[in-house]
Structures are given as C-alpha cells and as structure tokens.
Amino acid sequence: MPILARPLRWIAVFLPIVAALPIQGCDGESTGVGGGGTTSSTPIELPPPLDPLPAVEPTKTDQFATGGTCAQCHFAGESATMHDPNGEDISPVHLWRASMMAFATKDPYYLSVVQDARTSRPEAEALIDAACLRCHAPAASIESMSNGATLTFESITEGSDPVSHLARDGVTCSLCHQISPDNLGESGSFSGGFEVGFDREMFGPHKAPNTQPMEFFVEYTPVYAEHITKSEVCATCHTVVVPFLDASGNPTGDGFLEQATYLEWQNSTYASNAPCGQCHLPTEGSDGLPISSAISKYPDNLSKRTPFGQHSFEGGNAYMLRILADNVAWTGSEVSSAELLKAAERGEAHLQTAAELTILEPTLSGSVLMVGIDIVNRTGHKLPTGYPSRRMWLHVVGESQNGEILFESGKPGSDGSIESNGKRVDLEGLILPHRDEVGEGEVQVYEAIAVDSTGEPNHRPLQQIGFGKDNRILPEGWSNSGPNAEWTAPQGIGSDATFAPGKDRVTYRMPAGSSITRVKATLYYQTLPRTNADALAVTPVPAAVRFSDMVKARPPAPVVMATAVRE
C-alpha cells in the first residue's frame, strides 16, 4: 500500500501564534532558513537547469491509457460536435489538455519542490517519491504499484517506458473516470487514497452509453455511475496530508494537513447543493444555457446528452498556465502556447467570479477617514484555497480632489512583492498579521502560512508542521460546530468580529481624512509570492534552477479579482 493511502491520524498543530510572529516593520533581516536555505551568505553553487521533459507518447497499460488515446473520439477539432454556441471547442480532450491537472507532473514549480525535498532528505527519497507522485502522477503510481514497483522522480523527467509516459500525463482521463465508489468520502480515500479496479470500466454521468466503440478501440466499457459527479471523487486528491518524517526519514504516522479544499467545502452551504463540478466543470455554455451535445465525435449518429461538463478545471493558477505557455517546448507537450494562453485567460476570468468587493460609506473620526471594505467569498471553499503559496490582498488608495494620493496600502511591486508607502512589506521570514483595521504602512493579506517546528515560515512541505496564520476567507455557511471545523478553523485572526463565514470587513484608517474625496480598492490574487520565488532561485537542484529562470522571465504578477471605487 502506498504510504498515503492509509488513513492518517491528523494532528492539530495550533502554534502559539502571537509568540511566533516576528513584528511587522522590523527591517527585514530574514531570520528563517525556511525559504530553502536563503540566509547563508556564502554563494551557493547551482547545478545546470533541468533538461526538457520527454514528450508523452500515446500509451496503454494494464489499467490506463494516456489522454491522447481518447482524442480519436472525445476531441472535437473540426467535427460538428462538442462546440459552444460561440464556436469554441468544448470537448473533454481539448479543455483538459490545457488544464493544470493535465500538467500536474510537467509543472516546473512542482518538480522543483519535489526535487528539493528528495535532495534534502536523501534517506527518505523513496518515500518522498511515493508521497509526492501519488496525486500528481496518479495513474502511473497505481500502475507501478500493481507491477510491484515504485514510481520515481526520474521516470517523470527522463523515463521512456509506458509507465513514464503515463506519469507525464498528469491527472489523466482514465484515472479520474476509473476511481471506484468503494471508499469515497471516507478518510482512507483522502490524500491519494483513490482506488481503481481491474475491470476496465470507465465511469460517466450518462445512462446507457453506447459501449461498442470504446470496447473495440480502447478496450474500456463506458458505464453509468452516479458517483462520478460527486465532490468525493475530487476529495481524494484535494485533501492533502504531507507525512511527518522522523530523524531517520521514516514516517511517524502523522502528518500536516496542507490542503483541505474538500473539508472546507463540506463545512459550507455549498455542500448541500453545489458539488465541485458545478463551478469547475460548468455545464452551461457561453449563452448561459445548459449545453446539449453528443459526447463523442464517433460514431456520428449519437444522440445529444445533457448535462455536459466542460473539463476546463479553472482554478486560480493562471500564472502557471502562462509560464507553461512560455515554455511549452520544454514541457514536451503537444499543446500550443495559444491554447495555454486561452486557458490562462479563462482562469483569470474565473478568478473574477471568486469575490465581491464593496467600499462602505466612509466616516470621519476626528481627522481620520474610516473606510470599511467588505470582501465576500463566492467560492465553495476558503478564498484562496489549495496550495499554501496562494495569497490575496487589498490595494487601497485614498485620493484628493485633484487625484493626489494621500493614503496607499498594498501596492503590488513589479517583482511580485507587496509595498506600502514605497517600501516592500512582505519580507522573508515575516508573517504579516491579520488585521481588522489597517493604518499607514500596513496591509491586509489573506493567506495560509505554513511554518516549521520553530514557528518560522517554511516553504518546504516536509518541514512544515502547521499554519502560523490562516486568515483565508471562510466559505459561506462555515461553522465552528460544522464538519471538520477543527481542521479548517482560521488561525491568527484574534478577536476580529467582522471576520465571518463567507466574508470579511476591514476598516482602513486614513489620516488626512478630510482631504480624501475618492477611495479605490483592488483585490489581488497571486499564485507565487516573491519570497517563494526568491527561495527557489537559490535552491540548488536542477528543477529549481530551471523554474527560477522561467520566473525571472515572467515575474509572478498578481491577477486583479475585483475593483471598487467610492467618490
């Protein structure tokens, strides 16, 4: 059994947050080593960058087949089927192949962090491979296990056997569609505990599928299965527990709940009526109407089906799709940069559905203008959710009648950092505190900061033991007494009474209040904060050297989620 398929006992790691917080404003000498060894003043010798990845050749194994083998029928291209009213190809293969799930193993950020983990804990290399490849190369992990082998990092980066091709195909079609209903929703299914049988049955949402073409060409039987549209399928990978290792590199049996997207969703109003697919595999077309289409271009006499889920899997990671578009040849993928850029644009548009921003009527308190700003979470989980590098912040400007800036907080720097009053505030080793009120030189950042056993922020998953701060906005309906509350409770929000399920209110205190006649607010989202990028730039493994070059060529600019103005 793979290490992570066992139900893990999760331990709650509630650190003494206040004690662990370096004070904001101390001038940025970094104290942590967590960034991946960035504090050393001796120059680090970096290896040459990781070579380009081999292409994914269409491959069939005992249990799986790469997504390319489904294209014969489930890729629309020039055919008359599976198009949106505006003419866009909405076929599963077309949309999936430009999504982050298709690139889950060809993702240079992911490869950097895994290679760094194995290099820093060589004694635990096999365990790290098993743990880190399980969800990012899920089909190949299972196939290797069935063959009595363990998938390795090298098979992704260099391998040319069938299992390596399957590995580079990421979260591939034949994995998701073969996840068995047996243990779904149980904790044993989380953190990569999905099960796949040997029956070669491809589960789908439609009754009585025409089985012959698939049986003949790919030796799978399409089968109607109710469970495929349930969030519990997604839960298998979108609940991530990273195992704790002891001094000799053996798992202790406990772990750090790094991502809890499904558990967050379970403790929300969405759990009763909006599964993940409702937002991530939307069934409405560009005209807002339910899509009705044949689901295969062959044979050409198939009846139309509805609902039809678009496999776009838009999340927040448009930045990585742009990096991939810049470096598509390096990834070995046959997808064009144009397709990836389109996917990035869809991701950015999706981010703009995630939140509502409102500036309340300002009031004067003495000479200080008090401006309340509300952020409402419109997603089915925390905002932001997922990998703990994601963050969101407010850029707020107070202007005079003639446009002079009299107050500014949270200006994005050109290099992916955050500035207030012209000074970078998101310094290495610092945890910016959650704020109910924001004054001069301060900033409100929504994020989960993973820390190590010393309480310092740390980007290395295997050194993380918990969150030192988690003020990501809760989903609507989240409750202290709801499911998984102990695992998803916010951390470090103090006594902020306006931090409520589904929303947060922050009040800005602007001196020179009577001269301010206009307030502008922008909510930003960022995949990769500057400190994470800086840490990778000095991480001495080939994948990090490669990724760092990519990041230098395209610094991690934040994406605008919402804007508001009040005169």
Ligand code: HEC
């Ligand atoms: C992350 C899991 C996942 C992956 C990966 C995935 N699918 Fe799906 N697929 C689903 C879900 C969930 C549905 C049900 C959508 C709905 O109707 O709500 C679905 C539906 C379908 C359908 C029925 C038609 C429709 O869109 O409703 C077909 C055909 C299909 N998928 C083929 C594919 C192919 C081919 C690939 C790879 C190119 C693929 N899927 C990748 C989860 C996945």
Ligand code: HEC
């Ligand atoms: C249980 C499944 C699972 C396991 C096991 C897992 N991951 Fe992930 N990983 C995910 C998911 C899901 C995401 C995407 C979350 C998001 O987009 O916010 C992700 C995202 C990432 C990212 C961010 C990629 C990007 O482009 O921003 C990195 C880096 C990463 N994982 C590294 C690792 C490492 C290192 C390991 C092993 C310690 C690991 N993962 C194990 C599921 C998993």
Ligand code: HEC
């Ligand atoms: C030779 C054509 C062909 C190929 C290749 C093919 N399919 Fe299909 N697929 C079909 C047809 C035909 C249907 C049924 C359409 C119907 O009845 O409306 C179907 C249905 C499905 C369904 C929906 C089942 C349901 O009951 O909802 C899924 C899921 C699916 N295929 C996945 C895949 C995957 C994954 C691959 C690649 C491994 C693949 N298919 C390869 C032709 C094909």
Ligand code: HEC
């Ligand atoms: C009501 C709509 C909605 C529902 C339901 C929903 N999501 Fe999301 N999801 C979004 C939006 C909008 C975003 C973009 C904002 C963000 O990144 O947090 C998003 C982002 C994500 C991300 C990317 C996070 C990041 O920033 O890297 C992942 C992963 C994700 N969702 C998974 C899921 C899973 C798994 C479920 C079900 C358990 C789910 N979502 C349910 C709307 C939804």
Ligand code: HEC
């Ligand atoms: C077998 C594991 C697995 C399953 C099952 C799975 N995912 Fe994912 N998903 C991943 C991994 C791994 C990533 C991150 C890839 C990366 O960033 O490198 C990811 C990323 C995502 C993202 C983030 C995309 C972005 O651009 O930010 C969304 C959204 C998402 N998945 C939705 C879903 C939904 C909805 C389901 C259920 C229908 C699902 N996933 C099922 C493994 C899985």
